[in-house]
Amino acid sequence: MEIFKTKKTLLDYIERQKEMGKKVGFAPTMGALHDGHISLYEAARKENDLVISSIFVNPTQFNNASDLEKYPRTIEKDIEILEKSAFVDAVYIPEVTDIYPEGLKSKEYNFDGLENEMEGKFRPGHFNGVGTVVEELFRQVKPDNAYFGDKDYQQLAIIKKLVEKLNLPIKIHGVPIYREKNGLAMSSRNKRLDHEQCEAAKVIYETLVKVNDWFxxxxxxxxxxxxxxxxxxxxxxxxxxxxIADEATLKETDFFYKDRNYRAFIVVFVGDVRLIDNMHLD
Known part of the structure; x- marks a missing residue:
């Protein structure tokens, strides 16, 4: 597995691979990798000649300085996990200046209102940060296909809108939520839970299952x-x-219409750890 730590070495590599006609699959991460991330690369491996990962903790998508400071950083272990998976051909670990050459500032985006729902209400500026880093990574990696987990369903919708608005030749794929044995959605933030908290947090998934039954x-x-x-x-x-929101618009609903698809979204603090989850309602 190749490891690139500068924009220049990555761009040279991508150019050579593209000249050989290789189809590129990509899934960006903020590290602290787990089996949920690996499921993205497993999906990418099936559809591409070359699979690329990136690890970059993006400061502009954190509206809480404490959350950014506490976010787990485990680069050496992450590289080991990627190599062991055998799904990834190269990993890009950029410096901040490779992503933000003109200073640490987000672009302003219009995602047709998707950015104002749910997470947008509770995390001002979050999706501008997401859009900025994903756009820059897309322009550097130049993937044909990109993979994101359904756990961050609103983020997935935002990225699809970003690609549409910027007319980028990239197909975006959502990958099903990967869960712990007790149902808890896998997340890098789970590493901050102790055993008792992790076990208690299964109530989040159990609640979504009940919501689906009540639907x-x-x-x-x-x-x-x-x-x-x-x-x-x-x-x-x-x-x-x-x-509970319309899957297409992400707008909250107060009534179920038969011709629409709905999804339940939930955010819970377990101690000081913020966990998110969602479920399509059948």
């Missing part, structure tokens, strides 16, 4: 109340938000 049987407002009641009984947890 179309009781009203939206009744579902919201039941979810609120569940988390009021959980010690050491705080429900930041729960929403």
């Amino acid at each position: 179309r049987i009781i009203t939206v407002s009744e579902i919201y109340q039941r979810v609120k009641d569940i988390f009021e009984d959980q010690r050491g947890m705080v429900l930041e938000y729960f929403e």
Whole structure:
């Protein structure tokens, strides 16, 4: 597996691979890799000649300085995990100046309102940061296909909109959520949970399963109340938000229409660790 730590060495490599006609698959990460990330590269391996990873903790998508400071950084272990997987041909580990040559500042984007829903309400500027780093990585790596997890479903929708708006020749693929044995969605932030917290946090997934059971049987407002009641009984947890939204627009709904697809979104603090999850409602 090749390791590139500068923009120039990456660009030279990409140019050579493109000259040979290779199809490139790419999945950017912020490191602290787990099996959920590896599932992205496994999907990419099936559809591309060359699979590239990147590891870069992007400062501009954190609206909480403490969260950025505490975000796990495990580069050596990440490289070991990628090599062991055998799915990845090269990893790009850029410096901040490779991504932000003119200083640490996000671009301003219009994602047709997708950026104003859910995470956008609670994390101002977050999706401008996401858009900035993903656009720059796309322009450097020049992938034919890019892979993102469904766990960050709103982010996935934003990136699809980014590619559409910028007319980039990249196909975006969503990859199903990879879960712990107890159902908890795999996340780099899970590393900050102790064993007891990790086990207790399975209630997040269990709640989404219940919501799917309640879907179309009781009203939206009744579902919201039941979810609120569940988390009021959980010690050491705080429900930041729960929403049921239209999958296409991400707008919250108060009624289920038969011709639309819906998804339940949830964000819970377990101690000081912010966990997100979602589920398509059948």
